[in-house]
Amino acid sequence: MKHSRSHAWTVEGSADGERVDKFVTMMGENWSRMAVQSWIREDRVRVNGRPVKGNYRLKIGERVEVSEPPPVELKVEAESIPLDVVYEDSDVIVVNKPRGMVVHPAPGNLCGTLVNALLAHCEDLSEIGGVIRPGIVHRIDKDTSGLIMAAKNDRAHRSLAEQLRRHEVDRSYIALVYGNLPHDRGTVDAPIRRDPRHRQRMAVGYKNGKSAVTHFEVLERFDKATMLRCRLETGRTHQIRVHMKYIGHPLLGDPVYGSRKQKDPIQGQALHAQELGFDHPRTGKRIRLEVDWPEDMKRLVNQLRKNTI
Structure with missing residues (x-):
């Protein structure tokens, strides 16, 4: 009870x-x-x-x-949803999540999530995350595409979670942001907390904020935008999106942190988790994975190169 x-x-x-x-x-x-x-x-x-x-x-x-009130018990059903599996063994599964897929169920949204799909695909998932988040070690936002790992047993879950805590997991993202950054590379070191005025958002907050560090480098410059590679040192909710807004360069398509004055050329933030690296929880071997950008971001980059948006 x-x-x-x-x-x-x-x-x-x-x-x-x-x-x-x-x-x-x-x-x-x-x-x-x-x-x-x-x-x-x-x-x-x-x-x-x-x-x-x-x-x-x-x-x-x-x-x-x-x-x-006590939380309502939710029953999560397995669903036969296609998965783009990038790596899988008896301990870990890594999936290339499409834009628009929620990672785990929540009240009012119990189906169509990555967890529903994993329950149908895998015989076992770790139980540390509970009924709603079995196997889930970390998350990426609904409208962020790319690599996300899940654990198939509690031993693997604890190992991967500890690597995340010690900042030993490599997570690299491709981001398209508005404007032209003045530096070719840099670091945003600014704590993040929930926005007190908008509880569904996060914001930089030096009082009661949790440490958040994002490293970035410029990959390509366009007339009105810049392509970045962002590497997470920490993993706060909406971290890259909040940090880019904080330095005056919000992500293209971001419905929460983007500029309302801009007509966004993409549905959802132009952010893709391209690279993931971690030590295998059983063998200790370093696993390094990389996936291509989604088609909508490829089209957007071509439009930016041609200066047609």
Whole structure:
């Protein structure tokens, strides 16, 4: 039986006068404001021990407590979805994920994901990620294409996760960004946290942000854009997308971090996980893999070379 989780915060100066529903949404873990408002109606949100309405304005020093409902058990079904398998053995499988495929199920999106496909393809997947994320060691965004690895047993999962933690996994991406970068190579070292104003986004934040480092080099320059190779030293959510926006060069096609003034020539961010390197969890042998760009990015590069967009 799964139990609810409790959370508590003390209101500080920056939140003085904030609506309680907005405050809890901002402080929570991927909570939507709609969900928080329903919890308020169920008396799961209290201020100084008393239930409040969603429009209650907080005061400095007040204590906000949330009793988060227990997670709903979700059943994930295997689906016969074609996979572009780049490498596979009894411990690891590496797939070239297409743009538009979500990595793992979530409430409201239980089918058509990489996990659904892996469950049909593999006899076993590690259980460390739980029912929703079996085998999943790391993620790439829905509209980012390219290499992603999964573990078939817990021993392999622990090894790969530890390599990621120690920054021993090589992950190289091809990115197309707006504008012309002034340097041929560089490093963005800027911590990332959830955007307090837009909870579905991430942002650079030096207060409470987690360390994030992206190395980049220019591969080709166009009239209005630049092709980069980006290498991740860390693996924060939306890291390359956030860092490129932070330095003033958002990715072409990025629906979240891109410029609304631009008419994007591609559906989804022009970002492709091209190279992946890791030590095999059983043999220790270094595995290095590389895949070609997707067709939509190839077309986009040809258009940029011809200056037709």
